[in-house]
Amino acid sequence: MSIQYPAREHLANLPTPLQPLHKITELYSTPFGGPQVWIKRDDLTESAMSGNKVRKLEYIIAEAKVRGCNTLITCGGEQSNHCRATALAAAKCGMKAHLILRGAAELTSGNIPDGNLLVDYLAGARVSVYPLREYVSRLPELFEEWASFYQNQGNRALCIPTGGSDGLGIWGYLQCAEELLEDCRRVGFQPDRLVCASGSGGTQAGLTLGCQMLGADTGVTGYAVSDNEAYFIDKIQEDVRQWAEAYAQEFPFDSRRIHVNDKYIGPGYGIATEEIYQTIALAAQLEGILLDPVYTGKAFHGLLKDIEQGHYAGCRHIVFVHTGGQFGVFPQRAGFSACWADG
Template sequence: MINYPERLNLAQTPTPFYPLERLSQQLGGPRIWIKRDDLTGAATSGNKIRKLEFLLAEALANGCDTLITSGGVQSNHCRSVALLGAQLGLKVHLILRADIEPKPVGNLLLDHLAGARISHYSVDEYRSLDKLFAQWAEHYAGLGSKAYSIPTGGSNGTGMWGYIAAAEELSEDFKRNAIMPQAIVHATGSAGTQAGLMLGCQLHQINTWVKAYAVCDNAAYFTHKVRDDLEQWQSQYSPETDISGLIADTCDDYVGPAYGVADQEVFDGIKQVAALEGILLDPVYTGKAFFGMMEDIKKGKFSHQQGSDIVFLHTGGLFGLFAQQHHLGY
């Protein structure tokens, strides 16, 4: 029995789980199942809300009235923090990296609607992120407020609990459908979902491969970041848990030109999946990962044996699609 820390009831869970029969048949590989974590909420949809159930519980327990967090202009995480902060009556300050032009569309539009305070920084300025967090926390302390800082993507030891809990939910999905997939596939950007899912599979005795597709950086970065998050969780919550066997498996073959920038073939894949299965992906996270998975199925990197299954964890990102709709030809 796992003793979870305090959490808030913010996500709509359990999320749907079912096979993509037409796409699986078209690709001719293993049967692809999808875990619809894009349906954890409406405007707060996606994987971040699972992490924020634990992070925001900690913020409230610490008596904080202000949330500070960071991400790219079209950050799904920042949008979720902005909306959930408003829902809980907390002030929100977003530190956004101007990696693409900050037009008020998609996630950024929702940040504004939620009343978040937004500070845009250049890519160079953003490299001093720890300093920016400290400066703004000091600023709010001077105003008599107590700020709670949430790292990019909510990815730290506390945030990991979101996908430790999600792994338990997946275990029930697998039992109900009488499957044990060869792999759970997902997009990774800040590595918190990746670390939580890996540890969750170990803790809940799920004997399957966690395969992450990077949307930025390289595989070596994720090896180190996942290790850092795991060690933080271990130190903070469970020193007796053995994490030595948990090694990140990250594919960086489909990162594309840059974070938030996708090749045209990814947009073509987004259109293909939407038309065939009614699943909406985004060009920042899920579109890149799903495209990578499809390509690797074609290359034979997943078992094609009859009865083999893989699971795609849909981590959300719908609103980021609207910021790049011109790439879809509409």
């Protein structure tokens, strides 16, 4: 079927490349063969705004302009890729950005920002940091308070949920699903499986819905980096429900085709193990691909372990969607010490 998209602000460099990972594929082949692993380079959507979030922001910012908003308010962790991309996108589009972050403390002279947080400040975003407990318990109130603050100043704010993942942001990865399937057709194959990291669920929701709308048998697996399987199944269904309601869509979405693997989260969100750091180093050394310890490193590690264990034995072609996050490497630099240690 033909997908009719809403208004879009062109920010990303699209289409992003689809590349084979020959060395990884060879390393993880068994005597019985194995799938060819490909990578969709959504880390290359843009230089500083890089990653999956900019695809969602193209539709979010277009909607903000339709509503007459000049300010974007969003939320996330101190190293949120989405918040960094929002800050930069707002600056590019002549808008204000206000980031509600969960973390330890406001910036002080002894607390130098790093990674995504540094870029947030460079982009001129207003940053408000709240302790975890207050952030979790008061997030809806915080959005309301800051939206009222800007309204009282004569501004109008659009409040964007975590990761830009909702019935509006889902358009970004509906469009990506269409682009990716066309990439594969052009090369000469249909992917058996698309794989991505799932942190707020929006990327997986868009890819899953997109494959169904386009009539592809391709399955989509999200490797959870935070919450469990049940959470993401519910979240993806809710994003699709919002999308269908807001845009009067009657497509019969099959929730049985939501596949989530929550076995590689490790100690918790944003906490990587030595195995994850080693997988990131492996991808860099073999393929020149830079993953991150929070999202893509965990998802790629899970994919390789599952290939190794034969869970994808029936697949000929698997595409890993690289959702970016490279700025997240730097705040966790100590985890990569084995890369420069003697011996």
